[in-house]
Amino acid sequence: MSYNFKETMNKPERLAPGHRMCAGCGGTIAVRNVLRGLHEGDRAVIGNATGCLEVSTFTYPYTAWEDSYIHNAFENAGATLSGVEGAYKALKRKGKLDETYKFITFGGDGGTYDIGFQSLSGAMERNHDLVYVCYDNGAYMNTGIQRSSATPMYADTTTTPVGSQSNGKPQNRKDLAAIIAAHDVPYVAQTTFVQNFKDLHVKSEKAIYTPGAAFLNIMAPCPRGWRYNTPDIMEICRLGVETCYWPLFEVEEGKWILNYEPKKKLPIEDFLRPQGRFKHLFKKGNEYLLEAFQKEVDRRWDELLFRCSR
Amino acid sequence: MAKRDRLSGNEAVAIALRQINPDVFPAFPITPSTEIPQYFASFAANGQVDTEFIPVESEHSSMSAAIGASAAGARSLTATSSCGLAYMWEELYIAASNRLPLALALVNRALSGPININCDHSDSMGARDSGWIQMYAENNQEAYDNMVQAYRISEHPDVRLPIMICQDGFITSHAVENIELLEDEEVQKFVGEYNPENYLLNPQCPMAVGPYSVTDYYMEAKRNQAEGMRHVSRVVLDVAKEYKKLSGREYGLFEEYRMDDAERAVVMIGSAAGTTKDAIDRLREQGEKVGLIKIRLYRPFPASEIAEALKNVKAVAIMDRAEGYTNHGGPLGADVMAALYRAHADALAVNYIYGLGGRDVRVKDMENVFAALKQMMADGDAGETYRYLGIRE
Amino acid sequence: MAADISKLGVKAGWKDLTEGMMIAGAGTSKEFNTGEWSTDKPEFIEDKCKQCLLCVPVCPDSCIPVEDMKRGVFDYKHCKGCGICVKACPFGAITMEGVK
Numbered sequence: 001m002s003y004n005f006k007e008t009m010n011k012p013e014r015l016a017p018g019h020r021m022c023a024g025c026g027g028t029i030a031v032r033n034v035l036r037g038l039h040e041g042d043r044a045v046i047g048n049a050t051g052c053l054e055v056s057t058f059t060y061p062y063t064a065w066e067d068s069y070i071h072n073a074f075e076n077a078g079a080t081l082s083g084v085e086g087a088y089k090a091l092k093r094k095g096k097l098d099e100t101y102k103f104i105t106f107g108g109d110g111g112t113y114d115i116g117f118q119s120l121s122g123a124m125e126r127n128h129d130l131v132y133v134c135y136d137n138g139a140y141m142n143t144g145i146q147r148s149s150a151t152p153m154y155a156d157t158t159t160t161p162v163g164s165q166s167n168g169k170p171q172n173r174k175d176l177a178a179i180i181a182a183h184d185v186p187y188v189a190q191t192t193f194v195q196n197f198k199d200l201h202v203k204s205e206k207a208i209y210t211p212g213a214a215f216l217n218i219m220a221p222c223p224r225g226w227r228y229n230t231p232d233i234m235e236i237c238r239l240g241v242e243t244c245y246w247p248l249f250e251v252e253e254g255k256w257i258l259n260y261e262p263k264k265k266l267p268i269e270d271f272l273r274p275q276g277r278f279k280h281l282f283k284k285g286n287e288y289l290l291e292a293f294q295k296e297v298d299r300r301w302d303e304l305l306f307r308c309s310r
Numbered sequence: 311m312a313k314r315d316r317l318s319g320n321e322a323v324a325i326a327l328r329q330i331n332p333d334v335f336p337a338f339p340i341t342p343s344t345e346i347p348q349y350f351a352s353f354a355a356n357g358q359v360d361t362e363f364i365p366v367e368s369e370h371s372s373m374s375a376a377i378g379a380s381a382a383g384a385r386s387l388t389a390t391s392s393c394g395l396a397y398m399w400e401e402l403y404i405a406a407s408n409r410l411p412l413a414l415a416l417v418n419r420a421l422s423g424p425i426n427i428n429c430d431h432s433d434s435m436g437a438r439d440s441g442w443i444q445m446y447a448e449n450n451q452e453a454y455d456n457m458v459q460a461y462r463i464s465e466h467p468d469v470r471l472p473i474m475i476c477q478d479g480f481i482t483s484h485a486v487e488n489i490e491l492l493e494d495e496e497v498q499k500f501v502g503e504y505n506p507e508n509y510l511l512n513p514q515c516p517m518a519v520g521p522y523s524v525t526d527y528y529m530e531a532k533r534n535q536a537e538g539m540r541h542v543s544r545v546v547l548d549v550a551k552e553y554k555k556l557s558g559r560e561y562g563l564f565e566e567y568r569m570d571d572a573e574r575a576v577v578m579i580g581s582a583a584g585t586t587k588d589a590i591d592r593l594r595e596q597g598e599k600v601g602l603i604k605i606r607l608y609r610p611f612p613a614s615e616i617a618e619a620l621k622n623v624k625a626v627a628i629m630d631r632a633e634g635y636t637n638h639g640g641p642l643g644a645d646v647m648a649a650l651y652r653a654h655a656d657a658l659a660v661n662y663i664y665g666l667g668g669r670d671v672r673v674k675d676m677e678n679v680f681a682a683l684k685q686m687m688a689d690g691d692a693g694e695t696y697r698y699l700g701i702r703e
Numbered sequence: 704m705a706a707d708i709s710k711l712g713v714k715a716g717w718k719d720l721t722e723g724m725m726i727a728g729a730g731t732s733k734e735f736n737t738g739e740w741s742t743d744k745p746e747f748i749e750d751k752c753k754q755c756l757l758c759v760p761v762c763p764d765s766c767i768p769v770e771d772m773k774r775g776v777f778d779y780k781h782c783k784g785c786g787i788c789v790k791a792c793p794f795g796a797i798t799m800e801g802v803k
Contacts, residue, residue, distance in 0.1 A: 005756065006756055006772050007772075009756040009759045009760065009769050009772075010769050010770075010771070010772050013765050013768075015765055016729075016730035016731075016732050016733050016765060017732065017733060017737065017764050017765045017766055017778055017780075017781035018732030018733045018734065018735040018736070018737055018781055019732050019735075019737070019764070020735075020737065021763060021764075022783075023740065023741065023763070023764075023783035023784060023785035024763060024783075024785030024786070024787055025763045025785075026763070027763075028763040028764065028765075029760070029761060029762075029763050029787075032760065032762075032763075032765060033760050036760075043513065043516075045382065045510045045511065047378070054520075054522065055522040056522075057732070058518050058520065058521045058522060058726075059521065059522045059524065059732075059735075060521035060522065060523045060524070060527055060711070060724055060726070061521070061706065061708040061711040061721070061726050061731060062708070062731050062732040062734065062735045063518035063521075063726050063728075063729060063730065063731050063732060064730065064732040065516075065518060065729060065730070066516070066729045066730045067516055067729065068510040068511070068512075068516040068517050068518070068729075069510075069516075069517075069518040069519065070378060070381050070382075070510060070518075070519045070520055071519065071520035071521070072374055072377055072378065072401070072404060072520055073374070073400055073401065073404060075370070076370060076371060076374035076401070078371075079336075079366060079370070079371035079372075079374035079375045079378070080374045080375065080377060080378035081378060082336070082364060082366070082371070082374075082375045082378065083334060083336060083364070083374065083375030083376060083377065083378025083379035083380075083382070083386065084378040084379065084381070084382040084510060084511075086333075086334040086336070086362040086364050086375065086378075086379050086384070087333060087334050087362070087378070087379040087380075087382035087383060087384035087386070087510075087511060088382065088511060089362050090333035090334055090360060090361060090362040090379075090384055091333065091382075091383060091384060091511060093360050093362075094333070094360055097511055097513070098513075099513040101511060118367060118368060118370075118371070119367075119368075119370070119371050119374065121367065122366055122367030122368070122371055125367070126364070126365075126366075193760075193761070196757060196760070197760045223785075230785050230786060230787070231785065231786035231787050231789055231790045231802050232790065233761070233787055234761060234787065234790060234791060235790070407723065407724070408723040408724070408725070409722050409723030409725075410723065470722060470723070507704075508704075508725055508727040515704065515705055515727050515728060516727075516728065516729045517725055517726065517727050517728070518725065518726045518728075518729070519723070519725050520724075521724050521726070523724060524713070526713035526714075527713065527715075527720065527724075529717075530715065530716065530717035530720055531717075531720055531724050533717040534717045534718070534720045534722070535723075537717075537718075
């Protein structure tokens with residue numbers, strides 16, 4: 001699947017303006033660019049777990065979606081779209097529908113890694129022909145920046161606040177893409193906003209047009225929760241990739257493929273420093289926390305290289 | 311042409327579903343409802359239905375998928391019992407508020423804890439305010455007939471609400487009884503095609519479902535939803551009239567059994583009504599003026615009609631197969647007493663909690679209830695209005 | 704039939720609301736002017752623009768319309784002034800108060 005940037009940008013917009021996400025939100029950047037993976041003329045039904053994206057893009061009576069859209073609840077985006085896809089199959093079988101539809105559902109990391117995990121796992125295991133897209137901003141942003149299992153270690157969140165006895169979140173983040181890959185689904189990929197969105201676009205198109213279940217994990221920075229300078233989102237994403245904090249990879253039919261290897265892996269400080277949620281790591285005496293963070297990034301990167309070398 | 315057969319309640323409902331041939335059926339196993347999806351899965355496996363059967367990973371997901379399918383434009387349903395219903399509680403409200411006419415084959419079972427697999431109504435009573443239509447059956451025949459009529463009620467343009475077709479766990483679901491089935495073609499013709507106006511897979515016009523509603527809209531949205539409920543009784547009676555022409559069997563909002571000159575009455579839901587009818591027949595032989603009101607439609611609640619049916623009754627026992635933990639009785643007791651109060655009735659009324667967790671209800675137990683009503687009349691006082699039937703002290 | 708959302712304002716009576724709060728139709732959010740949220744807006748200096756379109760995908764608010772492979776003027780009715788596009792432009796064709 002080739003990528004012609006200008007032609008891709010020339011496609012009709014499938015997420016209308018007038019939604020109420022914060023200025024500079026990474027979530028809708030992810031959505032717009034995923035939807036550009038749809039071929040013109042193909043219809044889609046979009047699912048959505050409860051979260052910022054849902055309350056902001058379908059605030060009655062204003063829908064920002066140019067396709068059919070269903071929000072059900074927080075923890076069941078996978079199951080809800082399973083039912084929609086089941087309806088599509090049944091209506092096709094009965095000769096009541098001629099058109100081609102694709103099924104894409106969006107959830108934040110809270111609705112995907114945590115409360116919606118069972119529903120997601122079920123939808124993946126049953127191999128429905130749908131794409132689950134997690135826009136991962138590493139916390140429950142809609143309810144006010146509480147930690148999730150996607151929150152990186154040491155992040156200062158409202159439920160893992162930094163204090164005299166606390167360095168932020170004590171645990172590492174869950175590796176959800178690997179967990180979904182272990183479901184043996186046809187396609188899993190991790191991406192973010194880099195390389196003029198080529199990586200994200202190609203993976204979206206593959207995910208949408210690969211028959212069966214597909215999962216995309218997209219790092220989508222949140223200026224409120226991460227506390228960086230809002231216009232710098234693209235730089236934050238680039239640093240996430242160049243430090244190997246957020247590697248770009250895909251798993252196609254069980255085969256792990258590394259999509260990008262930095263020529264010179266940058267130190268993790270470069271990714272953490274611009275973000276207010278990690279400010280405490282740069283206090284004198286906390287160097288050991290940075291070392292521990294770096295060690296964790298290195299361990300995961302080596303693990304990924306090993307998986308991709310097989 | 312009707313066919314006679316011997317079937318369990320679960321088989322009867324599964325056969326009704328095969329005849330209806332719905333589009334999407336997501337399901338998760340739980341005792342005692344699990345036979346319904348099992349039978350249905352074999353129909354699907356043998357090509358007897360066109361349905362997309364989705365064996366999901368939980369009841370929350372079975373209702374979620376049924377909602378997705380219904381919004382997409384499909385006729386959908388699921389089946390469950392007890393904790394399964396409790397687990398999908400959140401989704402029940404969403405199905406109703408989205409005005410999705412899907413069905414739930416509920417086989418009533420006690421809620422945990424302690425865990426118990428037998429019949430009581432604590433599961434569906436917990437969902438009584440969820441915005442679903444609730445219909446109950448005394449026996450296999452009624453469970454079958456209610457299932458065949460379900461979509462005609464729920465999909466009616468004036469209603470557009472989800473419907474719960476309830477039967478008693480094991481007592482009805484697993485006991486084999488004689489039953490009359492309609493022909494497949496008769497059922498298909500009666501139920502008809504599902505053609506919603508707006509749906510997700512409508513190529514002519516996309517649709518958005520499940521908005522965030524600010525305070526300015528929420529209350530009006532609830533009132534709008536309640537309007538659908540206000541049409542249910544009328545539609546239930548219209549559908550029943552048509553069904554009688556097809557089947558010869560008559561249904562209403564509730565059944566009045568030997569109520570004509572009754573001075574004492576029992577109001578109850580479900581299979582124990584059969585036992586109560588036996589008690590009534592015996593007592594009538596002895597010249598006692600006793601009768602029964604067996605609720606078929608519990609939500610919406612036919613309050614004024616029930617008060618009217620009870621207007622000449624001097625003492626009434628309302629039987630709840632669920633605790634309410636209100637310290638003054640169960641949910642049916644509260645509904646019936648409110649109906650009597652509004653009708654300015656002066657009948658003495660008591661509320662019994664009975665049959666929890668599958669506790670047997672015998673003819674003798676119901677005779678004792680009628681005896682207690684007789685005593686109340688003699689005393690001119692209801693005495694303790696919140697009672698347990700057959701509890702060991 | 705698409706819903707007429709002009710009849711669904713916050714003063715709408717309960718009978719006027721759509722059944723199940725569903726909205727038949729799409730993209731009705733265009734009627735909601737998020738552009739009022741901020742006064743700082745990016746400025747498009749057309750002379751400097753090379754039509755590379757790198758600013759297009761980074762906009763969280765779909766406020767840079769593209770037609771015939773060329774970007775048009777900003778949709779100020781909806782632009783929230785986040786400033787991401789300023790940084791995405793390699794040619795200095797977008798400027799905004801406070802964004803370097």
